[in-house]
Amino acid sequence: MNRRSLTFTLAYVLCLFFFSLSISAQDMVSIDTIEWKGFQRYNFKIGERDIRMVAPRSELKGKPWLWRARFPDWHTEQDSILVAEGFHLVYANTDNLFGSPQAMEVWDKVYDLMTKKFGLNRKPALSGVSRGGLFVYNWAKRHPDKVACIYAEAPVCDFKSWPGGQGKGLGSESDWKKLKEAYGFASDEEANSYDDNPIDGLDELAKNKVPILHMIGLEDQVVPPEENTFILVENYLRLGGPATVVPCTQGEQKLHGHHFDIESPRLVADFIKYHSVREAKLSSKTFYKIRGGLKNSQIKFERDKKGRVAFLGGSITYNSGWRDSVVNFLQERFPGTEFEFITAGIPSMGSVPGAFRLERDVLSTGPIDLLFEEAAVNDATNGRTDEEQQLAMEGIVRHLRKKNPAADMVLFHFVDPDKIDSYNRGEIPEVIKNHERVAEYYGLPSLNLAEEVTRRIANKEFTWEDDFKNLHPSPYGQGVYAHSMIDMLKTAYGGHLDQDDKITANQSLPMLNVAAFDRGVLVDISKAKIGKGWQIVEAWKPTVQTGTRANYVDVPMLVSESPKSKLKFKFNGNAVGIAVAAGQDAGKIAYRIDNGKWKTQDLFTQWSTHLHLPWYYLLAIDLESEEHKLELKVIEDKNPNSSGNAVRIRYFFVNGLD
Incomplete structure (x- = not known):
């Protein structure tokens, strides 16, 4: 032999x-x-x-x-x-x-x-x-x-x-x-x-x-x-x-x-x-763009032998699968490097929550060398406007680079049935256009897995129903994601490092939109001035058998179930909102900024009947960057599908002043 x-x-x-x-x-x-x-x-x-x-x-x-x-x-x-x-x-x-x-x-x-x-x-x-x-x-x-x-x-x-x-x-x-x-x-x-x-x-x-x-x-x-x-x-x-x-x-x-x-x-x-023996499988290279590359993180990992890598996104990032494969690849590609991996995936979260929780969940322990970000599924599913998607994604990029001007970042666009339908009609999903606009401007590598999965299904390499199964991919689907991600990373990290190669700061660019959420922070509920009907419940939990999410149960919650109860919140910045637990009894609020016109917001979501869903409601995004006053009150009107008037605020969030 x-x-x-x-x-x-x-x-x-x-x-x-x-x-x-x-x-x-x-x-x-x-x-x-x-x-x-x-x-x-x-x-x-x-x-x-x-x-x-x-x-x-x-x-x-x-x-x-x-x-x-x-x-x-x-x-x-x-x-x-x-x-x-x-x-x-x-x-x-x-x-x-x-x-x-x-x-x-x-x-x-x-x-x-x-x-x-x-x-x-x-x-x-x-x-x-x-x-x-x-x-x-x-x-x-x-x-x-x-x-x-x-x-x-x-x-x-x-x-x-x-x-x-x-x-x-x-x-x-x-x-x-x-x-x-x-x-x-x-x-x-x-x-x-x-x-x-x-x-x-x-x-x-x-x-x-x-x-x-x-x-x-x-x-x-x-x-x-x-x-x-x-x-x-x-x-x-x-x-x-x-x-x-x-x-x-x-x-x-x-x-x-x-x-x-x-x-x-x-x-x-x-x-x-x-x-x-059919035509060869489609190449993953068709679906990713390296753009500015990942040279800085490559130098950091190879020469300094240390690296901080974060994963920011929703449930597809929160669940195990492709993320584990990427971690394994980085450890094998850079043997001997001491990595710290920060997993900041939270179910239901898209780019807007990401922009405001980035500081707490990712940057609070120090600068990041490489960030993987995904939001295309939740941004579309959660009904974020085109403007909100671009303000949030640009905010994440700029906030990341503010902490580490040399930070690398990769955007992933994951698949769901609506995106498959769009590509099959010959249309690019709007959310991917919005995210890609930011990626192109800032030179970020991006991988369009939504298009790749659609094209591979059309190429009869696998099916959605029997193989990929869901927007939360089956093990087979996780493998499809991981294969393409690793192919992309191999390409990005494939270049030779010369002795004189150095880590360099990313180019300082004017903002695509001056209102981008690049200073997003979460603000503790204790900062609000509350009136009658409001209370801070130190370890809130639902009184009925309804689903909850981590960090939105057994934690302090600012709660009111009383119509006409009011609160005030002063802040510095150009955008403000509230992060709530929106359950089956979620009510409606009225709010105004700086004694302006009262507006209303229904806190009940399509998922509220079975889950106290963490939800970020943007209340204003077009303010001058200065001090403002938010007034908020519970109103008697409620969604016909809701069983109550409850308002449960976990955080205020602000795009604040430097």
Whole structure:
């Protein structure tokens, strides 16, 4: 064995070993390797089921694979062609299960193993011989978007034909008994009334345009094509599915015509290869812009061997996943560097809360070398205006650089269904335009994951429903995010540092908007002058079973449930607001600045019925930068969906004077 082959073999054995650590001992029994037609075949068990995987010497890009059902040693010519040309070959022993739901559960486990642990393509080609047709079609109908194509040879497409023998076929009494047991049928009548054979319910498979190829023997008396392939193919074509049938008429027809020579294994291999090896996956480089780069943080991390990195955002930053991957990358990219990681993700928070809590949550312990910021999902979902989004994002950049003029910052734009719809209409979401305007002006690297996920879905690399699943990504979606982020960071940190390279302050630029929230701070509720009806509850908590968020329960809260109760708050700055816990009983307020006109604000949100939601209400953003007086009172009017008039203020926030 040459060095390259040895390395490849060891890699697979190690992969199997690490997989074995994640499942129970009774599931993973043993691993061994043998030679298969000059290639390495890996044998192992999951539970009582034997699994085989044959690895190519040099795999094709995208890691395509052929998944065989039953009789893995029968007519393997096309299999060896494909392995020689870079395919993996997989077989799972599900004897005596006849494509039943039990068998499909095993197949689902094998699919997860191959795609998630070994990284094989999420769309395998399926190969079913004889009764193997029950397996490949039942699994394909179960997962119509996860199949590249189907090759079937003399396939059983209706078990009433075989083993049932209900038509002109020979049938098999012993196998019919086993099949009924596998499916849990109590009688022949129950089995015969079953309506989910491969010939049935092909709509979604056809809708996904999964190509099928059948090789059949016209003299087959065991699995007559008239009762199987011809019915399935006719049904499939009527639904718009692409189908090809090749009668094998040359050579000896054995076993009542059920065994015949495959006249062109190359045709089969080409069919599978053509439909499996698609265009290369989209490059992440299409979706990010390096702009001014991350040279300052690279110098800091490599030379000073210290670094302070912060993550600011909403729940997608708060939850584990991509953030952990980025942390791991930085530690591996800069070995020996002493990092401090500050995680400042808070669910529901966008750029406006970020601008005002940046000082407390990120900068209060010192300057930051690298900040990752995301707000595109919550800014849009929370209804922030275009102006607010730009004022807040610019404020974050300038506030960060005020503490450390050399600080680097990266913007991430995450995905949600509304953004997918916008890109599919050919439109750029407004929130991304707003954030990108700031990123472009200040030379910030940015990664548009909203567009990337949309384009990858359109490229049929994965689906939203089954893979990404939610704006809070599944583990698979977290992996998509992390892969692109790391690709971006590798590019940004890929340059060589010359000996005379030095950390330099970012260019001092005029403000895009003089009202930007670059001096945002949270102000303690004790600074307010409160009247009758108000009280500071030192450790507030709801009196009913309603959800809460960290830092908005068991903390001091300025509370009133009494209409006409008033307070006053004096501040210096050009913007002011209140951060509240808006629950199911959230009321309305009236407020004015400097004895001006009274305005009203409903504190009840669309999420308030089940959550005391932390919410930042901007009350004024266009003030002169000087001393002002805010007057606020609870009013009797309330949202029709609210159960009360409660106002619970956690903080005042101000874009204050230097």
